[in-house]
Amino acid sequence: MNYYVAPMEGLTDRVWRQAHQKWFAFPGAPARYYAPFISPPENRVLIKKKMAELSPAANPGAPVIPQLLAKDGELAAWMIGELRKLGYTEVNLNFGCPSGTVTAKGKGSGMLRDPGKLDAFLAAVFANADGPISVKTRLGVEKPEEFAAILDIYNKYPISELTIHPRVMRQLYRGEADRAAFAAALPGCTMPVCYNGDVVTADDLHGLEAQFPGLSGIMVGRGIIADPALLRKALGGAGATREDLRGYLDDLYHGYTELFGSAGCAVSRMKGHWFYLIHKFEGAEKLEKQLRKAREPWEYEVVVNQIFTLPMV
Ligand SMILES: Cc1cc2nc3c(=O)[nH]c(=O)nc-3n(C[C@H](O)[C@H](O)[C@H](O)COP(=O)(O)O)c2cc1C
Structure with a gap:
């Protein structure tokens, strides 16, 4: 089972990724750090300060996966090309961010409002970009039942890995991750699936692994900020001193x-x-x-x- 660190704006930046590896490194954990989202610039001119976050020189060690927040598929594909030039292989697409300023523009989990637009976006991305492209998603906007139609679209594309955070947009971070809805959705997914949401202890990680042995990965977010040794402990290493x-x-x-x-x-x-x-x-x-x-x-x-x-x- 791969353990990943979630992208978290304001938390899992490059300074954090380096400090985390220095103090809590353990062989293979995390397998990857997902970087907080960046938005491709509409004028296609990269902003040096923003790109510094993803400079390979500032990110030695465990692989970092850049994440894009976009709603224009061709622009996203162009940005994926720019990231590949920097040496990145996998690039992740964000269909999860529930923040009002993001969803109002039809981005992040706002993308899940209209399956037709989501389909057109992914068609443009996959037609214009090569290499592994993964997706991080919520279950829907209002209710988990929306996911069946969303998954029909994801299943049309060669998504390298689908990370599912089983909440809906409206929920923000309230309530609990809906693991029953996740379990119900899993058999319909044709790509490797990663679980994300409310994992805060090593026991919880192990419990999920036992419950869903077919997962390609489990992604932890707030849990690793609360206990930076979480993954080390899950693999039998020491807790944080x-x-x-x-x-x-x-x-x-x-x-x-x-x-x-x-x-x-x-x-x-x-x-x-x-x-x-x-x-x-x-x-x-x-x-x-x-x-x-x-x-x-x-x-x-x-x-x-x-x-x-x-x-x-
Ligand atoms: C402060 C904060 C910033 C976040 N930024 C991002 C982001 O840039 N991209 C993204 O896909 N998710 C982002 N998320 C969502 C997390 O990646 C993750 O899906 C969420 O926290 C649930 O996982 P957890 O319960 O393990 O924390 C953010 C969450 C928080 C709390």
Whole structure:
């Protein structure tokens, strides 16, 4: 079973991918890091700053899979060609993002509203781009029953792997991933399928593997931010030590400071990680507000030092 790390805007960027590999590397885990989405520029002029995220020199180690958020199939195919020039093989298409600003433009899971448009998009992509193209999808817009018609379209194309996050667009991240709907959809999929959604422990990963032995992969998102050693543990390795976490968080903080040219901006990015990670420290909830309010680097550093005096869960 392959374990993948989910694309998460603001979390699984290149600074994170490097820090994660340095501190929590384990042979074969993750098999791949999916990079947060990028949108192909309509004028077909690549923006250097955005492409820096995918520069091969900044992404040594485990394979990184770029992800595209697009609704123009020919433009997406052009971008896939540009990514191939950089050496990327697989490129992933995003039909999952539920954010209102994205779906209002008919992108992300907004693409699932109109199966005809989805079909035309995929036809244009596959007619104009070569090489492995994978898809990450939700089950639909309003209800899981929509997936049957969506899957009929996916099955028409040589999708290299279909990652299914069994929620619908309207749900955002509310409720639970609908594993029963996933199980019902699985037999109809003609391509390799990866499961994604609400996996937060090694036991849960193993349980899914036992329940769905035919999967090509399981993708973890928030669970690996909450416990960066999640995949290492699932493969029989050690849990995160205090030293691992200290080194990892220091590397992230310094990496973001360098990337943004400002420790203040790094503080705000670090809060995104701490939102999930704070629960690794017993009783740290009482410091959550202080962490949220920290603006200056020194304020952030003081509260993080306090958190590190707490026992780990
Ligand atoms: C902050 C955040 C940013 C995300 N950004 C992306 C993204 O760029 N592309 C994407 O396909 N999914 C994105 N997702 C969705 C995740 O990849 C994943 O599908 C979702 O979190 C469910 O998996 P999990 O329960 O393991 O976290 C994002 C999720 C979160 C919470």
